[in-house]
Amino acid sequence: MSQTGSLMSGGLMTFVHRRRRGAELFLLVLALAVGIGAYAAVGLGLEGEVPADIVGYGGWLTALIVAAHVTVRVVAPYADPVLLPLVAALNGLGLAVLRRLDITYEALGFDQHTFARQQLTWMTVGVVLFIITLVVLRDHRVLQRFTYTAGLVGIVLLILPFLPVIGREINGARIWINVAGFSFQPGEVAKVMLVIAFSGYLVLHRDALALAGRRVVFVDLPRGRDLGPILAMFGVSMMILVLQNDLGSSLLFFGLFLAMLYVATERPGWLVVGAGLFAAGALAAYTFVGNVQNRFNFWLNPMDYYDVTPGSYQLVEALFGMGWGGLIGRGLGNGFPERVPFAYSDFILSTIGEELGLTAVMAIVVCYGLIVERALRIALISRDGFGKLMAVGLGAIVALQVFVVIGGVTGLIPLTGLTTPFLSYGGSSLVANWVVIALLLRISDQARRPAPRMDPVADEAEADSEHTQVVKLK
Amino acid sequence: MNKPIRVVSVFCLILFMALLVNATYLMYVRADDLGQDPRNRRIITATFSRERGAILVGKEAIAQSVPSDDKYKFQRTYSQPFKYAPITGYFSWYSQTGVERSQNAVLAGDDSRLFVTRLVDLLSNTDPKGGNVQLTADAAAQDAAWAGLEDLPGDAQGAVVALEPTTGRVLAMASTPTFDPNGFASHDFKAVAELDKQLNADPSEPLINRAIGTTLPPGSTFKLVTAAAAIESGNYDADSMVPGGFRFQLPQSSDTVGNYDGGNCGGRRITLTQALQVSCNVTFLTLANELGNEAMADQAEAFGFNSTSLEDLGGQAASLYPRDMDAPQTALSGIGQSSVTATPLQMAMVAAAIANDGDVMRPYVVDEVRAPNLSVLDRTDPQSISKAISSTTAEELTRMLVATVDDGTASPAAIPGVEVAGKTGTAQSSGDRPPYAWFVSFAPANDPQVAVAVLVQSSDTSPDEIGGGVLGGPIAKSVMEAVINR
Numbered sequence: 001m002s003q004t005g006s007l008m009s010g011g012l013m014t015f016v017h018r019r020r021r022g023a024e025l026f027l028l029v030l031a032l033a034v035g036i037g038a039y040a041a042v043g044l045g046l047e048g049e050v051p052a053d054i055v056g057y058g059g060w061l062t063a064l065i066v067a068a069h070v071t072v073r074v075v076a077p078y079a080d081p082v083l084l085p086l087v088a089a090l091n092g093l094g095l096a097v098l099r100r101l102d103i104t105y106e107a108l109g110f111d112q113h114t115f116a117r118q119q120l121t122w123m124t125v126g127v128v129l130f131i132i133t134l135v136v137l138r139d140h141r142v143l144q145r146f147t148y149t150a151g152l153v154g155i156v157l158l159i160l161p162f163l164p165v166i167g168r169e170i171n172g173a174r175i176w177i178n179v180a181g182f183s184f185q186p187g188e189v190a191k192v193m194l195v196i197a198f199s200g201y202l203v204l205h206r207d208a209l210a211l212a213g214r215r216v217v218f219v220d221l222p223r224g225r226d227l228g229p230i231l232a233m234f235g236v237s238m239m240i241l242v243l244q245n246d247l248g249s250s251l252l253f254f255g256l257f258l259a260m261l262y263v264a265t266e267r268p269g270w271l272v273v274g275a276g277l278f279a280a281g282a283l284a285a286y287t288f289v290g291n292v293q294n295r296f297n298f299w300l301n302p303m304d305y306y307d308v309t310p311g312s313y314q315l316v317e318a319l320f321g322m323g324w325g326g327l328i329g330r331g332l333g334n335g336f337p338e339r340v341p342f343a344y345s346d347f348i349l350s351t352i353g354e355e356l357g358l359t360a361v362m363a364i365v366v367c368y369g370l371i372v373e374r375a376l377r378i379a380l381i382s383r384d385g386f387g388k389l390m391a392v393g394l395g396a397i398v399a400l401q402v403f404v405v406i407g408g409v410t411g412l413i414p415l416t417g418l419t420t421p422f423l424s425y426g427g428s429s430l431v432a433n434w435v436v437i438a439l440l441l442r443i444s445d446q447a448r449r450p451a452p453r454m455d456p457v458a459d460e461a462e463a464d465s466e467h468t469q470v471v472k473l474k
Numbered sequence: 475m476n477k478p479i480r481v482v483s484v485f486c487l488i489l490f491m492a493l494l495v496n497a498t499y500l501m502y503v504r505a506d507d508l509g510q511d512p513r514n515r516r517i518i519t520a521t522f523s524r525e526r527g528a529i530l531v532g533k534e535a536i537a538q539s540v541p542s543d544d545k546y547k548f549q550r551t552y553s554q555p556f557k558y559a560p561i562t563g564y565f566s567w568y569s570q571t572g573v574e575r576s577q578n579a580v581l582a583g584d585d586s587r588l589f590v591t592r593l594v595d596l597l598s599n600t601d602p603k604g605g606n607v608q609l610t611a612d613a614a615a616q617d618a619a620w621a622g623l624e625d626l627p628g629d630a631q632g633a634v635v636a637l638e639p640t641t642g643r644v645l646a647m648a649s650t651p652t653f654d655p656n657g658f659a660s661h662d663f664k665a666v667a668e669l670d671k672q673l674n675a676d677p678s679e680p681l682i683n684r685a686i687g688t689t690l691p692p693g694s695t696f697k698l699v700t701a702a703a704a705i706e707s708g709n710y711d712a713d714s715m716v717p718g719g720f721r722f723q724l725p726q727s728s729d730t731v732g733n734y735d736g737g738n739c740g741g742r743r744i745t746l747t748q749a750l751q752v753s754c755n756v757t758f759l760t761l762a763n764e765l766g767n768e769a770m771a772d773q774a775e776a777f778g779f780n781s782t783s784l785e786d787l788g789g790q791a792a793s794l795y796p797r798d799m800d801a802p803q804t805a806l807s808g809i810g811q812s813s814v815t816a817t818p819l820q821m822a823m824v825a826a827a828i829a830n831d832g833d834v835m836r837p838y839v840v841d842e843v844r845a846p847n848l849s850v851l852d853r854t855d856p857q858s859i860s861k862a863i864s865s866t867t868a869e870e871l872t873r874m875l876v877a878t879v880d881d882g883t884a885s886p887a888a889i890p891g892v893e894v895a896g897k898t899g900t901a902q903s904s905g906d907r908p909p910y911a912w913f914v915s916f917a918p919a920n921d922p923q924v925a926v927a928v929l930v931q932s933s934d935t936s937p938d939e940i941g942g943g944v945l946g947g948p949i950a951k952s953v954m955e956a957v958i959n960r
Contacts, residue, residue: 263478306513316513322501323508324516336516358501362494369490376483380476388475392482403489412496 017448020081021073027085028065035061035092038332042100045333051099060120061092064127071131075138076445083374083444086367087422087437091430093364094423095119096332097351104338115344115425122427126434133438140442144386147200154193157186158240174244185428187240187249188419191256192432192439195393198257201229202264203385210265230270233257234277241285247292248408248416252400254278259396260389263379299414314341318409322353322361329357344425346417349409364423368402371395375440382447391443394436522567523547527581527604527846529562529573531611537562537574539604542661550659557620560633560649560683561611561787561839564658566666572683573607573839574655576786580605580843587843587851605851608842610643612636614956615924619646622928622949626650631931633684633818636953639826639922641856642835644784646926646953647819649684651676684929686790689815693901694734694753695912695927696810698824698871701750703773704761705867710746712870718744722759725801731759734900747874751882753898755809762808763801770807771797774814776862777824778834783859784819786839793820810901822927824862825914828871829895829922832863876919884915886947889955893919896950898943913946917954924957926950 036058043051051057065088072079099116106113137143143150161167161174168176168183176183202209234254241250258274285292298305298312302319305311317340324330329352337343337351344351353361375395382388401418408415419429509517523546528535536558542549550565552558563572570578579585583592583604595602619634626632629651636646657669673681682688704710718739721730732755733739739754749757762770774780774795782790793816799807806812819837827834836857843852863871875895878884884896896915910932916925928946 259482263475263482266475266478303511319500320508320511320514320516322497323505324514324520326501326505336519339515353497353501358497361497361501365490365493365497369486372486372490373483376479376486379479385475388479392479395486396482399486399489403493406493407496410493410496410500412492 016450017078019077021069021077024072024081024084025069027082028069028088031085031089031092032058032062032065034089035096038093038096039099041332042096042103045331046100046103057120060124061095064124068127068130071134072441075134076441078448078450079441079445080374080378080448083371083437083440086371086374087433090364090367090422091123093352094348094420094425095123097348097423098344098425100332100355101337101344101351103333108338118427119425119430122430123434125427126431129431130434130438133435134442137439137442140390140439140446141384141386143196143390144200144203147197147204150193150200151197154190154197155236157190157193158236160186161244175246175249182427185426187246188426188428188432191252191397192394192435194253195256195260195390195397198260199386199389199393202260202389205229206264206385209261209270210267230257230261230274230277234281238281238285241281241292242289245289245291246417247285247295247414248401248404248418251404251416252397252418254281255400256393256396260393263392264385264389295414295416299411302411314347315409315411315415317341318347318350318353319411321350322410325354325357327358329353329355329360331355345419346405346424347409348420348424349406352423353410365402365406368398368406368421372399372402374444378440378444378447382443384446387443387446391440394440397436398433518567519546521578521582524582525601525603526550526565527583527606527844529577529581530606530608531558531616532613534613535606536609537565537655544661546661549661550656552655552659555654555656556652557616557648558611559652559655560685561609561644561647562655563787564653564655566658566670567661567663568666568670571681571789572787573609575788577607577840577843580607583846585843588845591845591847603846605846606844606848607840608844610638610645610839610841610854611647612645612957612960614960615646615953616648618952618956619648619949622952623648623650626930626945629678631678631684633688633929633931634926634949634953635685635818635822636924636926636957637822637826637835637837639829639916639925640835642826642837643841643856644837644839645924645957647683647685647839649682651678651680653680683787683789684818684931686784686787686817686819688929688931689791689793689817690910690929690931691812691814691901692793692810692816692821693899693910693912694755694810695821695824695897695899695914696814696816697750697753697758697808697899698828698875698897698914699774699777700758700762700765700770700808701746701874702777702828702863702867702871703765703769704746705870706773706863707765707769710761712745712747712874714746715743716746716749716757717760718742718749718754719756722756722805724759724805725763727802729802731755731806747877750874750897751878753878753883758808759805760808763805765808767797767799767801767804770804771795773862776834776860777827778820778859778862779816783823783834784837784839790819791817793817810899818927818929820927821912821914821929822925825895825897825916825927826922826925827862828868828875829916829919829925830868831865832861832868833858834860834862872919875915879915884913884943884947886943887913887915887951887954889917889951889958892917892954892958894951894954895919895922896943896947898946911943911945913943913950915947915950915954917958924954926953 040050040054095116098119102113102116160177166177168178170176175185175187177186237250237254240246261270294310302312302316306316332355335354337354340347340350372395375391379388379391382391404416405418405420407413419426421433525548526539529537536554537552539548539550563574565574581604583602588605592602615636623632633649638645653673658666660666719742720738721732723730739752779793779795782792796813803812807814836859838854840854842850845851872895876893879888879894879896883898887894887896894917899912901910911930913928916922928949930945
């Protein structure tokens with residue numbers, strides 16, 4: 001029967017995906033257990049009792065997750081069932097860790113000690129946007145129409161922090177805007193816009209970029225005239241680095257573009273050109289930007305810069321903390337995460353490493369790995385080039401961001417300022433990442449949905465889908 | 475586009491594997507190294523906040539941690555701070571000294587011998603507690619030693635060490651002036667730093683444990699070593715006739731050295747016993763000159779000179795007997811002058827070795843290590859470190875020292891009804907400062923239970939009164955009585 005179905009639908013689509021919404025619900029229960037359980041553990045560890053607001057907090061978290069799940073069930077029934085539980089678990093754990101830091105910050109008399117509550121508000125906004133995205137956007141290919149609009153919006157968002165009235169420089173990086181009392185990082189939204197813009201641009205021009213060029217040694221190098229876009233993107237990245245003093249975002253945008261360019265053209269030559277440009281840019285940055293040079297030295301010899309300013313105090317304290325945490329951690333409330341500046345944002349992983357140990361750090365890295373894996377899997381099975389490129393781009397954002405920030409905090413690579421998706425405190429980042437997940441679910445819903453029926457016989461094919469075999473697509 | 479997507483997947487896999495490997499390296503392999511870093515305040519604060527074990531003398535906790543309601547949860551308190559400071563040392567946020575330092579792993583609960591306790595704590599989810607340390611000190615002896623030093627006139631600087639000759643157990647160890655470890659244990663770190671600065675600048679050096687950290691010429695108490703070397707050479711016994719007289723002509727020199735009181739020790743030829751009884755300089759200068767630098771150095775080293783032997787406390791100075799002294803210096807070393815220096819602990823070891831048939835026992839202050847529930851985890855075994863003299867030599871020397879107390883310069887240490895062996899000492903110091911007063915003794919002579927060394931480094935007593943054991947003798951006597959009467 002399935003063969004009949006495949007013949008009927010043009011010999012391409014034979015495998016019909018199951019919806020797996022029940023599996024998603026089961027995983028979401030586990031994810032909620034992680035989030036609410038961690039919140040209870042924070043109360044037990046620091047105050048000796050389960051927090052009084054556990055019911056209200058747990059209820060709110062559950063309501064958000066159930067709302068997201070119901071939305072997926074209704075408007076994207078074929079969407080990937082693993083992504084939502086993964087981000088629910090990470091977001092829930094992040095909230096619990098922020099609550100843990102709040103208690104200590106309050107005890108120490110810090111001004112800011114309501115990170116968890118604010119983050120819960122931002123999560124609510126994020127989930128609402130997640131729902132809106134899925135409800136409004138019934139087919140991701142609609143976005144292709146907005147290729148240049150998205151590109152323009154992305155660039156404008158990146159420029160916003162430089163504008164005199166609303167731009168803000170916080171902690172040495174000019175990546176903030178301030179509107180009506182709310183601080184926002186437009187770069188977090190810009191990265192989503194740029195993925196849409198790149199996807200639309202590359203899916204149109206991939207042939208020109210892929211086919212022309214000459215072969216040097218074993219590598220097909222692109223034509224000079226096709227270098228325009230990559231040079232432009234390189235320019236934007238360097239601008240972010242030099243003007244905004246933001247090494248992490250610069251790396252993220254350029255790496256994102258490079259990955260999408262490579263996937264669109266299938267030509268490793270672009271990687272060679274990109275890597276060359278990156279190396280040149282990195283060398284120039286090292287030579288001319290003092291900040292970059294410092295970061296590099298702190299990374300190589302963190303212990304030598306412990307008590308100088310600017311120095312590696314933050315990194316070394318994080319390393320001390322994580323080393324002290326060891327395999328299973330000190331337990332929530334038994335560490336000293338407040339010794340690490342910005343433990344609630346960029347360095348939230350050091351808090352987790354100190355109090356929950358290597359075990360939790362590995363679990364979190366694996367969770368991120370699974371998010372990336374699901375994104376790339378969506379890209380593989382997506383039927384349209386635009387969807388493939390978007391899924392790759394969104395997956396690459398998560399992969400690069402996680403690698404840059406976790407690698408930086410654990411001393412694998414030089415430290416750059418980026419938030420840890422879903423864990424770190426930060427409204428812009430959290431909201432943008434919920435939208436990223438919504439987009440991925442929309443693309444996967446399109447990809448996994450049974451092919452449009454060409455023939456009444458297909459009904460039976462769908463009924464029999466459970467017995468069909470996986471046929472490898474190439 | 476699927477082929478490059480697979481390549482990107484593999485690349486992402488490599489990135490995440492790198493993160494996992496690096497995290498494992500950092501948090502498992504490198505964790506110990508990071509914990510050793512002195513700048514790692516987490517380790518220090520955690521140790522500081524733990525319920526640290528007690529330091530016990532007898533059944534009394536002289537140092538213990540009591541709950542406090544600040545963020546460090548426990549406050550270290552010392553019940554008899556000054557009296558025991560040289561042994562306990564202090565425990566501050568910055569560092570530790572004394573037993574607090576040497577037994578830190580046990581007290582903090584990190585010692586491997588406490589593994590089972592820690593496991594139980596982990597499983598029952600109770601906060602880890604440190605183990606207890608039982609000292610060898612005898613409360614009565616320590617009280618006597620401390621009271622003796624306290625009662626010295628003026629701002630005396632001095633030290634007392636009492637050993638159990640058969641084992642090497644340190645029964646008492648006191649030093650003045652000293653410090654209050656409670657000040658260092660304060661949670662007001664600013665005040666602690668201030669106190670540390672102030673005590674370090676104090677010219678009377680209150681942070682030094684004089685019993686083990688101050689080396690001074692041992693003076694006439696070193697005549698025990700000279701006499702031991704002479705008897706060990708086989709040419710002398712307690713009744714041998716040795717040269718007395720008014721003055722000794724130093725070799726290779728025009729200088730002569732007389733006796734302390736300017737007398738002739740009772741004749742040109744006297745017995746070795748009489749020479750020790752009257753502490754005759756001429757006799758021991760002659761003997762040291764005759765025995766030579768090598769024989770004297772061998773004997774001194776057999777008693778423990780030129781090395782340190784106490785392992786439980788830091789801040790020890792090695793007592794010195796140089797092997798490269800020329801003839802006049804060697805002769806002078808026979809009466810504990812020239813380059814010979816000794817700690818009170820070293821002189822107590824000399825007395826203890828004579829009391830213990832010539833066996834030098836390693837001194838120790840930690841008797842037992844106990845789990846928080848007081849079950850004994852480990853006990854220090856007495857250990858012989860050398861055979862300084864034969865038992866017959868020891869007998870001869872004991873006989874001579876008993877005579878010195880009964881009928882000689884060491885009479886202030888006599889205890890009615892008990893045979894006491896003892897020797898005074900007075901060493902020259904420069905200028906117009908009074909000389910150092912020494913006193914070593916042990917008792918009872920037939921069954922030694924305690925050997926004592928007393929050093930009074932400076933006090934407001936006139937030099938005349940120092941020589942006759944006036945200062946050291948009564949202190950040694952009260953410490954010996956405390957042990958014998960326990």
